Amino acid sequence: MEKPIEINCPKCRTEIPLDDVNPSTDVALCRRCGVTRSFSLLNSAAMIDPGAGPPGTRYERTARGFVAKASVLSWSSAIWGTVTCFFCWTVYGAALGPILRGGKLSAAQLVVIPHMLVGVWLIGATIFQVLGCVRITREDDDLEIFTGIGPVGRRRKLAWSGIRDVHLESRRTGRNNATYIVLDGVNRMSFASSLTEERRRFLLDVIRKEFAGR
């Protein structure tokens, strides 16, 4: 027999008995605080074990909030990186070889120039695929979503107290389906589409756990 999940009030830590839970209306009542909470949020919070995330993730509570991080690197990105390196090596070799030998590019070789620009973009994208990460940092009411490599990347800020809902959302971009974590409320922000499903799920669970506890 599997042990039923214990649901605790995020404020006073009292266990909420099943009689005070109504999954159909998504309500859990703490009689001690007299406050109702979202059952699904508390439930997903109860399931997550900090520090036991999938490989490539990290989650820590800090003095003023939390930090959760997930790496972008995966098998598919490693294959993508290999293909990119081969492409760039071919294109840059074709262009730079003659130049390094002191010659000039022939008219036919000039066609590689647009390809070189694509190569620059691909190299950037590959470095991100291998070394990039998505990091969520909360310090008091300041939530920062960082997507990038080391100190270089995109930082977006949001008020933690302004968030009303956290969920996953799939969007079609061209021929691909991308799944995002969406923070909804006063402002709306979506991120984490570059992560594997498992790591994205972990970040979602972390946010929900923190969300339930506020």
Ligand SMILES: [Zn+2]
């Ligand atoms: Zn309570």
